[in-house]
Amino acid sequence: MxxxxxxxxxxxxxxxxxxxxLRNVGSDNAINLDEEIRRLQIKMRQKIRGIFxxxxxxxISQLSRHPLRPYTLDYIEKIFDEFHExxxxxxxxxxxxxxxxxxxxxxRAIMFIGQQKGRDTKAKIFRNFGMARPEGYRxxxxxxxxxxxxxxxxxxxxxxxxxxxGVGAEERGQSEAIARNLQVLSRLPVPVICTIIGEGGSGGAxxxxxxxxxxxxxxxxxxxxxxxxxxxILWKDAANAQSAATALGxxxxxxxxxxxxxxxxxxxxxxxxxxxxxxxxxxANCIEAQLEVLGAQTTDQLLDTRYKxxxxxxxxxx
Amino acid sequence: xSWFQKLMPSRIRTEGGTKRNVPEGLWTKCAACSxxxxxPELDRNLAVCPKCSKHMPVAARVRLEQFxxxxxxxxxxxxxxxxxxxxxxxxxKYRDRIIAAQKKTGEKDALIALVGxxxxxxxxxxxxxxxxxxxxxxxxxxxxxxxxGQECLRLKVPLVCFSATGGAxxxxxxxxxxxxxxxxxxxxxxxxxxxxxISVLTHPTTGGVSASLGMLGDxxxxxxxxxxxxxxxxxxxxxxxxxxxEGFQRSEFLLEKGAIDMILDRRQLRDEIAAMLALMMDGxxxxxxxxxxxx
Numbered sequence: 381m382x383x384x385x386x387x388x389x390x391x392x393x394x395x396x397x398x399x400x401x402l403r404n405v406g407s408d409n410a411i412n413l414d415e416e417i418r419r420l421q422i423k424m425r426q427k428i429r430g431i432f433x434x435x436x437x438x439x440i441s442q443l444s445r446h447p448l449r450p451y452t453l454d455y456i457e458k459i460f461d462e463f464h465e466x467x468x469x470x471x472x473x474x475x476x477x478x479x480x481x482x483x484x485x486x487x488r489a490i491m492f493i494g495q496q497k498g499r500d501t502k503a504k505i506f507r508n509f510g511m512a513r514p515e516g517y518r519x520x521x522x523x524x525x526x527x528x529x530x531x532x533x534x535x536x537x538x539x540x541x542x543x544x545x546g547v548g549a550e551e552r553g554q555s556e557a558i559a560r561n562l563q564v565l566s567r568l569p570v571p572v573i574c575t576i577i578g579e580g581g582s583g584g585a586x587x588x589x590x591x592x593x594x595x596x597x598x599x600x601x602x603x604x605x606x607x608x609x610x611x612x613i614l615w616k617d618a619a620n621a622q623s624a625a626t627a628l629g630x631x632x633x634x635x636x637x638x639x640x641x642x643x644x645x646x647x648x649x650x651x652x653x654x655x656x657x658x659x660x661x662x663x664a665n666c667i668e669a670q671l672e673v674l675g676a677q678t679t680d681q682l683l684d685t686r687y688k689x690x691x692x693x694x695x696x697x698x
Numbered sequence: 699x700s701w702f703q704k705l706m707p708s709r710i711r712t713e714g715g716t717k718r719n720v721p722e723g724l725w726t727k728c729a730a731c732s733x734x735x736x737x738p739e740l741d742r743n744l745a746v747c748p749k750c751s752k753h754m755p756v757a758a759r760v761r762l763e764q765f766x767x768x769x770x771x772x773x774x775x776x777x778x779x780x781x782x783x784x785x786x787x788x789x790x791k792y793r794d795r796i797i798a799a800q801k802k803t804g805e806k807d808a809l810i811a812l813v814g815x816x817x818x819x820x821x822x823x824x825x826x827x828x829x830x831x832x833x834x835x836x837x838x839x840x841x842x843x844x845x846x847g848q849e850c851l852r853l854k855v856p857l858v859c860f861s862a863t864g865g866a867x868x869x870x871x872x873x874x875x876x877x878x879x880x881x882x883x884x885x886x887x888x889x890x891x892x893x894x895x896i897s898v899l900t901h902p903t904t905g906g907v908s909a910s911l912g913m914l915g916d917x918x919x920x921x922x923x924x925x926x927x928x929x930x931x932x933x934x935x936x937x938x939x940x941x942x943x944e945g946f947q948r949s950e951f952l953l954e955k956g957a958i959d960m961i962l963d964r965r966q967l968r969d970e971i972a973a974m975l976a977l978m979m980d981g982x983x984x985x986x987x988x989x990x991x992x993x
Binding site for chain 1: 775777778780781783784786787788789836837838840841844866868870871872873874875877878879880882883884885886887889890905906908909910911912913914926927928929933934937938942943946947955956957
């Protein structure tokens with residue numbers, strides 16, 4: 381089994397392996413296998429289309445954590461003309477699960493904050509699997525306030541399983557760190573655009589996810605609890621994660637329907653990792669257009685609209 | 699029934715055991731020190747064990763009754779009821795859980811908000827009903843809290859909230875997560891207007907409520923021995939794979955770590971909060987510009 385492909389993608393992996401094999405043979409010998417390769421490529425595209433036509437929420441959840449999925453730093457490299465990373469919360473430490481700094485985006489000066497996962501084992505540990513501790517949220521808070529001070533629009537990228545549930549994190553006030561960010565973001569006097577690029581894990585995601593616009597990549601997810609966590613509490617068995625993923629309504633399509641997400645950014649066939657450059661351009665286009673609209677508003681308009689929108693969240697009778 | 703009792707003729711048997719003449723629930727046992735307590739006396743003592751000072755859970759309405767001055771009160775958004783937007787179903791349907799919780803508690807959802815008086819000062823107070831689905835925060839709880847805050851902004855009166863909750867209500871999916879943003883936004887507005895908010899954390903306060911309205915008080919107060927934290931102890935134990943130290947995430951631990959201002963005995967809450975509010979509202983409130991100053 382190819383570890384770079386998910387369970388349900390294995391038929392694609394097999395075809396890709398066959399194509400690679402033929403290519404190698406083709407370059408060794410003088411025989412022309414182009415015809416056969418072309419045939420297999422068409423077959424593979426059909427296969428991908430077939431598989432991706434009806435993905436279940438659980439499959440999408442797996443895609444949102446795909447090992448090859450572009451991470452925050454990949455986007456930074458592709459869409460910013462300049463990026464100057466700023467470190468530390470000035471109080472305790474620098475949290476590597478959150479990356480932030482000053483950036484130039486298509487000519488505009490902005491402030492950027494994003495969650496970062498690691499690709500190999502060493503990087504995963506360095507980034508704490510994208511799970512921030514209080515110092516990460518407080519670094520983000522410092523940058524939010526700085527954005528307000530210098531009138532820089534704030535752009536955030538969300539990709540986290542959730543805030544880190546550890547002893548030290550609790551000791552240093554994980555709850556307060558998240559809560560403070562929610563309060564400050566809800567009143568930050570500059571445009572705030574949040575995009576979920578992978579996993580939107582609960583309070584840990586929301587702590588940099590309150591803004592004027594919330595976008596989701598097509599195969600990203602956003603949830604109050606992981607499907608596994610929900611299953612182990614409500615079904616008493618994490619193996620029911622599939623059912624939980626469906627019940628929780630965590631996909632971009634469902635959340636758009638519920639009015640909790642403004643824009644769904646389409647991904648290429650097979651997911652963002654199949655064509656990171658294309659996805660990056662789409663993300664950048666989306667943010668640029670939104671900055672344009674929000675930039676034309678006065679601060680009062682901006683804050684008023686954001687406040688009304690936050691207060692409108694919820695469904696009830698009476 | 700023992701073999702000996704079976705042998706006796708039914709005439710001399712006492713049916714139904716010995717408790718027959720004692721009314722239900724007049725006596726209760728303290729979960730901490732096992733003292734047998736007379737219920738009416740325990741109620742008079744605000745459900746604090748007179749022997750060991752263990753703070754026992756109190757229903758939301760009882761809590762507000764204890765806290766506010768006797769007399770007229772007005773309920774905020776008392777008619778709101780939860781809806782099952784996601785048609786959520788685990789081993790039970792969310793709809794059935796709502797009905798069961800409403801029957802059990804007599805409340806429509808897990809938060810009660812009242813306008814009343816505290817030491818003759820106008821005030822809005824709200825309390826979580828833990829018996830209603832673990833005091834979980836869904837759309838109704840978020841909306842009621844937001845309306846309570848709006849009422850404070852309108853009347854220029856302080857807000858006190860007693861939390862007792864396991865966090866966000868999973869059955870409402872992302873809608874429940876958004877209540878964290880919603881409640882924090884209202885508190886942000888209140889901070890700008892210089893309207894005091896006092897958060898009283900009672901046992902237990904965890905998850906999404908702790909990570910929003912719970913920790914955002916101008917003053918954060920905890921009752922003794924309450925479990926307060928972001929992640930639940932079981933989740934942390936599974937993550938770090940070790941036993942957690944005694945007293946971890948308890949009020950006393952939070953005070954030591956600097957997360958709360960004070961621990962107060964339930965019997966002191968009224969006097970202490972009234973006194974502090976009097977000081978906080980002594981002058982004209984400053985108009986705070988959003989951004990840096992809010993933090």
